[in-house]
Amino acid sequence: MRAVVIDHPGDASVMNLVERPIQKATAHQSVMRIHAFGVHRYEVLTRAGGSPSVKFPRVIGVEAVGEIHEASAEGPFKAGQKVMTMMGGFGREVDGSYQEYALVDDSNLFTVNHPGTDWVKLAQYPENFYTAIGALKSLRLQAGQSLLVRGGTTAVGLAATQLAKAMGLTVTATTRRSQMLDAVVQNGADAAILDTDNQLVTEEKYDGIIDLVGSVTMDDSIAHLNQGGTVCVIGLLAGEWVAKEFSPFVLGDKYLTFFDSTVVRQDLVDEMFDLINENHLEIPIAKVFKLADIREAHDYVMASRELGQVIIDND
Numbered sequence: 001m002r003a004v005v006i007d008h009p010g011d012a013s014v015m016n017l018v019e020r021p022i023q024k025a026t027a028h029q030s031v032m033r034i035h036a037f038g039v040h041r042y043e044v045l046t047r048a049g050g051s052p053s054v055k056f057p058r059v060i061g062v063e064a065v066g067e068i069h070e071a072s073a074e075g076p077f078k079a080g081q082k083v084m085t086m087m088g089g090f091g092r093e094v095d096g097s098y099q100e101y102a103l104v105d106d107s108n109l110f111t112v113n114h115p116g117t118d119w120v121k122l123a124q125y126p127e128n129f130y131t132a133i134g135a136l137k138s139l140r141l142q143a144g145q146s147l148l149v150r151g152g153t154t155a156v157g158l159a160a161t162q163l164a165k166a167m168g169l170t171v172t173a174t175t176r177r178s179q180m181l182d183a184v185v186q187n188g189a190d191a192a193i194l195d196t197d198n199q200l201v202t203e204e205k206y207d208g209i210i211d212l213v214g215s216v217t218m219d220d221s222i223a224h225l226n227q228g229g230t231v232c233v234i235g236l237l238a239g240e241w242v243a244k245e246f247s248p249f250v251l252g253d254k255y256l257t258f259f260d261s262t263v264v265r266q267d268l269v270d271e272m273f274d275l276i277n278e279n280h281l282e283i284p285i286a287k288v289f290k291l292a293d294i295r296e297a298h299d300y301v302m303a304s305r306e307l308g309q310v311i312i313d314n315d
Contacts, residue, residue, distance in 0.1 A: 003099035004294050007057045009049030012295040015098075023103040024070065030077050031070040032085060032104050035119035037063055037097040038127060038155075039289075039297050039310045046092070047298065054092050061097030062090055063126040065112065065119055066314075075106035082112045084269075086126045087261050098294060100314055110266050113273040123311045124155075124283055125276065127261060132160035132210075133272045135232045135259045136167065139208035143168025150174050150195060150221060151212025151235055152184045155309045158283040160210050161188050163272075166279040169208075174200065183307055187283070200224055210234060215244070222250050230255040284308030 003020045025031050039061075045051060046060050054060070063086035071077045088108035090096045095103075116122055141147060147164050151157045152173025164171045165188045173189040175181060176196065184192035194201040198217045204224065211221045212235030221231045233256070275281065286308035289297040294312065301310050 001100040002291060003059050003095070004291065005057050005059055006047055009047065009056065011048070012298045015047065015294050015298070017292055017294070020099070022069070022101045025072045025103070027074045028072050028106050029103050030068050030072045030075055030106055030109060032064065032083060032102050032109065033066045033069040034064040034097055034100060034102055035066040035314050036123035037061055037065065037312050037314070038123050039294075039301050039312060040127070041301055043091070044298050044302055051092065058091075059095035059098050059102075060091045061099075062087055062092070063123075064090075064097035064102065065122040065126065068109075069101055072106050077106065077109060082114075083109045084112050084122075084126045085109050086130065087264055098291070098312075100291070108264070110264060110269045113270055114277060119315065120285065120288055120311050120313050121282065124285060124309045125272070128155045128159040128283065128309060129163065129272050129276065129281075130264065130269065131156050131234055131259070131261045132163050133268060133275070134261060135160060135210045135234045136163055137268070138232045138257050138259050139210070139230045141167075141169055141208045144170070145207040146170045146172070146226075148172050148174070148200075148206040148209040148221075148224065149189070149212075150200075150209060150217060152187075152189060152192065153177075153180050153307055154212050154235070155283060156234065157210075157212055158187050158307065159281075162279075162281040162283065163275055165189075166275045166281060172202075172204070172206065177305075180307075187307070205229075208232070215246075218246065218256070219250060222254055222256065225254050227253045230257060233258050234260065286310050288313050290314075 065084045068077045068081045147169045172191045173184045174195040181192040205226045207229045209231045211233045284307045286306040
């Protein structure tokens with residue numbers, strides 16, 4: 001099988017396509033045939049050495065869609081079963097999606113309740129939609145309430161908008177580029193506003209806010225929250241990990257939480273696909289590459305200003 005191995009961190013040239021044997025299933029690990037996967041900016045950061053916990057050599061890539069090639073001896077899966085995997089150390093502590101087959105712990109494999117057989121389209125869902133639905137659930141909003149998606153042009157932001165509308169919420173989404181306002185609305189948002197110099201260009205307040213920008217906009221997000229509402233921080237678009245001079249006294253009957261997809265639950269995956277199937281949800285696919293073009297895919301992810309997810313087609 002082919003695998004993209006990184007022996008040491010660096011620019012895109014450190015990713016080398018090599019031949020490796022397909023691993024064998026174990027008692028609690030199955031071999032997954034990876035048909036497609038999304039490429040993310042934070043994987044570029046990992047490739048460049050920005051994830052200290054990742055040890056090289058490594059096959060990176062945190063998510064994939066595909067099927068069981070060889071089932072584990074004691075696990076619940078069968079050969080040919082459609083599955084996805086994400087996070088749980090995939091592509092970080094163990095080799096990830098940048099290969100044709102992967103040995104995956106059964107606890108990190110999840111069945112896919114989706115009728116489609118287009119693997120490229122399926123690859124838009126795992127990380128983007130799971131992170132979005134987890135953040136939405138943390139806000140505890142009811143149909144008819146208002147949501148702000150701060151970072152509405154990101155893949156997760158696009159997914160959050162789609163899911164929120166399917167849940168009956170009124171959605172406003174942000175962009176830092178005025179030329180993208182129409183595109184945000186075309187994706188399903190009821191309204192679009194500018195986020196300029198980490199300040200929302202509006203006086204409106206919202207029942208819930210998903211903040212993909214991070215710690216630098218947290219105070220401003222809280223200021224645009226209705227009493228009793230919640231801000232869920234799920235992103236670090238600004239690259240700041242620590243909130244500087246944050247005072248908890250700005251909350252005052254408002255709530256602040258965080259969600260990431262480190263722990264994945266099958267029941268939430270099922271709920272996610274129910275909403276996707278019932279409402280025919282999908283986000284734009286910016287561009288599709290082949291595994292052999294992974295270097296070009298990384299460069300494109302960092303340079304592109306197109307909406308949507310970059311996908312590797314492994315078939």
